[in-house]
Amino acid sequence: MSTEALGDLSAQDLRARAAEALTRARARSVALTDAVDDEDLVRQHSKLMSPLVWDLAHIGVQEELWLVRDVGGREPLRPDIDDIYDAFQHARADRPELPLLGPAEARAYVKQVREKAFDVLEHAPMEGRRLTEQAFAFGMITQHEQQHDETMLATHQLRTGDPVLHAPEPPPARSGALPREVLVPGGAFTMGTSAEPWALDNERPAHEIAVEAFWMDTVPVTCGAYTEFLDGGGYDDERWWSLAGWAYRQDNGITAPRFWKREQDGWWRTRFGVYERLPADEPVVHVSYHEAEAYAAWAGRRLPTEAEWEKAARFDPATGRSRRFPWGDEEPAAEHANLGQRHLRPAPAGAYPAGASPTGVHQLIGDVWEWTSTDFHGYPGFAPFPYREYSEVFFGPEYKVLRGGSFGTDAAAIRGTFRNWDYPIRRQIFAGFRTARDAAPGEVG
16 A cells, blocks of 8 residues: 555554554664664764764654654653754764763653553544644654664764674665666656655645756666776866865865775775675765765766656656656565665665666665755745754755665655755765766757
8 A cells, every 4th residue: 555545544544554654663773772782872983973872862752742742732751851852952963961861761761652652643633633634743753763763774884893783685686787877758747745645844745847858877876886986086186076075075085985995905895894895786875975976077977956866766758647656656665675774785786677767767766865966945835844943944055955765764764755965075874876967959759
């Protein structure tokens, strides 16, 4: 069943679906925090990230604010910690100095909040109020927790020490030889959504937008392709970089993607505590927008706009409609995309032929977040809901849009319309990219 079909469910079935989504998110939060000892939970592994124990308690505070207090109208459990876990009041670098809940106290708190949230879910009406219509608030909190789970996964990548997370290998490439690029037709299509019940405010409303025909990489740029840029002196040649990108590269001494190291026998990387030879066929990950932009310039191409990315991911030329996902409207399954921390690494290029779009673009969902050239902004008719701080306060040229999700993104927190954003200098996130180019007149049929 698609999420768009939530309106066809009874209130009790909606409650069951919401409960399942919340339970799956909590199981992942527990796995990520139980994987390390208490000393590791309270340690700040990087100034870029919060201690894991902060993320855990913050998940509980958001759930209490929206589900227990707002939807449920219940008395506050811990109003004394609201400010401590307000992400806007305290920068990540400063959070270890706050009077945080300890590991045992944080676990007890989120458990108590969840018990009350489930009681609210059992009795809350699923209609009559936008926040509870089709269980929106419960879907919003599910997505919030899964987003913090991906943040905690990124913290695990930054920690030092023996590996503590384990997962099976992703499937091999199964598509045979794929073309370098595919043509996406020009014209108008429907971008965004007004129908997806659990879509967040920046995905709304659906609107028509036109793009010119363009060519897009069939798969994300791989590590092997990126090493050609590296070994060809791309990081030392100012021609390929924007002014901001070149200044950032020089000021920070950046010479390769984060976690990469050149050895005598080639490139190696560190991945969740494992030091391994760089896999040439995997999408490159842990690159900033500036690095992606420089590679594209070196390759004689460019990064796609956000509208181009979404058209490639959703538009079906045969029907003229926009799908929920590249493969159709059904929820992601294991054969469609690498999601949910299932494999702890991007899958090789061509590993998910069942997830390809109608125009033949592969792996648009999962594996790596993909940088686009678009600044984060609201769509025409945007309205903040249920609070400005989710999206609106980030609108502007400081942030670039990323699309598609990564191997660390849960299926509940991704769809063809989902929009992520970050500073163009960010490298600790699971971000890669693919390139595009304009179609010449003679290339359009």
